[in-house]
Amino acid sequence: MEQAVERVLVECVPNFSEGRRPQVVRAIVEAIAGVSGVYLLDTESDEDHNRSVVTFAGPVEEVLEAAFRGVREAVRQIDLRHHQGGHPRIGAADVVPLVPIRGVTLRDLVPAAQRLGRRIAEELGVPVFLYGEAATSPRRRDLSFLRRGNFEGLQEAMDTDPERRPDFGPAAVHPSAGATVVGVRKPLIAYNVELATADLEVARAIARNVRESSGGLVNVRAMGVRLEKRGTTQVSMNLVDYEKTPIYRAFELVAAEARRHGVAIRSSEIVGLVPEDALLDCAEYYLQLGGTWSRRQILERRLNEVEGPR
Template identity: 25%
Template sequence: MDFYHASKTMGNQSMLICCKFYISESRNRAALDVIEQASKLDPEAVVVNKFEDRAYNRSRYTLVSYVVHDSTGCPTYSPLQQAVLAMTGASFGAINLENHSGAHPRLGVVDDIIFHPLALASLDDAAWLARAVAADIGNRFQVPVYLYAAAHPTGRALDSIRRKLGYYRPNLMGSQWAGWALPELLPEKPDQGPSQVPRARGIVTVGARSWVATYNVPIMSSDVSVARRIAAMVSARGGGLPTVQTLGLVHGEDASTEIACMLLEPNQIGADRVHKRVEMLAAQEGLDVEKGYFTDFSPEMIIERYMKLITTSTTLD
């Protein structure tokens, strides 16, 4: 990083945006290497964490960079835009959805991209970036893109899009997802890109919202139907905890299961409450649970890691 870019980066640290970039692959090391190489094209967009889950055949990259505003306070630029576009192109070049299978649902090779404001950045900043990235992806790669949460005019929820598109229905052996299982012509017009789905690439969802925590609780059972029943009773949709979304999934080589949770308002309904409810419901089924785990760092830790990585890069250059 040269002096100009280092100075600009360090001067924008109060306006940060985090991007969580989910891809449908974790077993093909060569493909992941290509995607990770693409993430390094702009040193001002920094990968602060990655999470690979072999059973799910799914990975998530957490990137952070700054956002620049014009004199009126409107966002105009973020290094994340080109970094995410490069990673998307690399993903489409390295992964074929028709050859993919795993224990986690997905609609596309690049399954989901979500932007969160950090530090003094606003949700409007994140929504602007989400819309810009969605337009880039839809136009350049000719894939359908659906916007959600603050990136969409109505603020529609991600799970409502997924439900319409069959995301939650396994299509292989009752607990696995494989290939492309939906009609190529979509029932609902996407926000960007064509209405016809390229089977090798699938669909991309892009959103912006305040911080979402992902928290999983392993269940000591190989019966996925029990895990799904517990998951339904934990979720807001099933009358459980408000602002919590869940999936009961097969996880692990021994066909064990876990409750995968999205905590949409983690400061209101946190992991402790989720774990206690899962534990109570599992006990009613005569089952034990293992210690739950987050799949990413907290916003504070992400900012701290970003600052350390930027400082190290600046010092080395």
């Protein structure tokens, strides 16, 4: 009897530097969704960040085609010379990560990221950097290093620092679309905590004490952001390995630092999709579940076990 072959499934979570013009975001999403075999999973836009995150999945080749079409539409529609927002960015299509979900590994996806990066550079004239598992040097693994100085400072960085020269395309910033970062990474959780203060320096101080690069939590990237429309501030975080540094640990440290500054937490949010186990980690922590507790007690999981594959 032949064994069933596991179907390869890849997630892609491109971040586009547009969160205020719905028609532009819609055009980008339609370009992505127009590829047969790709599943559009989620779209989220933030006006203060002026940024949109699109999540889709499918087989490798289909995902690469959809990612390219999304980047192409962003290059057509977004001009960074007129872009302002709270989130760092160097490109109209700022970052395009590939994430292994099923039947494929991080290492397997590196050649795919290279092919996508080369195509973006050759066909669209946008310089491309590789990051994460696809990075060509240790410093370039970190997205924040490649974004340093933003779009406005990128050309000078390319001219003066060999580590900031692109992997594909000319060492010249595209006049309106900047540059794009393509990479391979584990599932990442974009997690933000809103503070009950408009003082940006307080938010920045909390972020500084939370992020790994300043001696905070391993696997946490954090920055303080002003939310103009809400009249408040936010600690915006990327949890790059939730299995080692869970959501609740990041939240508790932000809360402790906020108390130290005499500031309350207004709310928190998850941007985009999140692995189920990451939320279960939080439930188990706050409910102090132990003893005989097992995740097999979750109704839907038990039903999936007894029903089997459908």
